[in-house]
């Protein structure tokens with residue numbers, strides 16, 4: 001059954017209050033799907049723990065005259081450098097689904113990256129936030145199929161394509177398996193129904209499903225360069241954790257890099273994103289917009305990421321909490337709380353604008369403890 005949401009349509013006091021309420025209200029298998037991580041959840045925990053260990057060092061007596069959180073990112077004018085992360089099947093959380101998230105995006109002057117596995121047609125979603133929507137895609141078996149998806153997104157009005165590269169296979173998601181998670185009736189990836197799937201011969205006894213089969217349909221850096229050269233939209237790469245890969249992405253013609261470990265849902269044991277961000281920022285050297293996600297829970301986390309080199313952040317699960325509790329209104333309120341908290345952090349730290357938030361305002365834990 002598609003969730004009607006928590007049915008309260010109630011605005012809650014804080015970001016943690018939304019998180020607690022959503023966890024209480026969601027069915028157990030959907031808690032597993034939306035809120036758990038891969039394996040022992042080491043990486044998922046590291047994301048938030050490591051963010052908390054970045055110390056913010058305020059400057060005193062700096063009134064935020066002409067203060068603003070506005071930025072421009074790849075031609076998109078935003079009131080605050082926050083985008084909703086692409087997340088599959090939002091229709092499970094609330095009937096508003098991705099259409100509600102897009103309405104929240106427009107209401108708060110944020111950006112949104114729509115998942116290829118969205119539960120509403122991409123053309124319907126983008127109408128709610130026509131100037132602020134990018135489309136996410138996984139590699140679709142062939143170059144042509146991936147390009148056709150990009151063309152559909154461009155025709156619909158999306159302004160950029162985000163190719164997710166960190167999940168060639170699903171992570172080991174114990175919680176989902178234990179809770180026997182399945183998609184409820186009425187929720188599916190409606191934008192992928194016409195996409196060709198690989199046509200494999202039956203598996204031979206000496207063949208491995210992962211190594212021999214799936215490896216043949218996954219992209220490499222040449223495919224990426226081809227996509228960047230041929231796609232009708234700028235292409236950002238989502239899922240970079242290594243400075244060398246950030247450099248390769250720039251060389252291949254990517255329009256931006258998103259440092260992400262998928263919120264700890266894929267490779268358990270991977271580093272937290274905040275811990276690798278400074279080296280990746282150094283490797284990118286301002287050549288490309290640099291975004292980061294995984295673990296952003298409060299306005300101070302946005303501040304920390306910006307100080308360590310991100311131009312903007314993506315927010316995942318907190319938006320799920322808001323959507324589930326109060327539909328588009330709840331998602332919008334979560335974004336507003338993040339923005340308000342960022343404004344408070346900037347004022348207290350002595351930064352009037354986003355450009356003022358520099359490396360000087362934060363201190364990292366020593367390498368040994370990070």
Ligand SMILES: Cc1cc2nc3c(=O)[nH]c(=O)nc-3n(C[C@H](O)[C@H](O)[C@H](O)COP(=O)(O)O)c2cc1C
Pocket residue numbers: 033034035047085086087088115116117136164238260261262263264265293294295296314315316317318
């Ligand atoms: C339920 C769920 C579904 C997701 N689906 C996708 C997806 O379809 N495509 C994608 O690139 N990332 C997907 N992600 C990863 C998010 O885009 C993002 O990287 C992650 O949620 C950020 O971490 P956070 O939830 O700690 O903010 C998903 C994450 C969650 C929690």
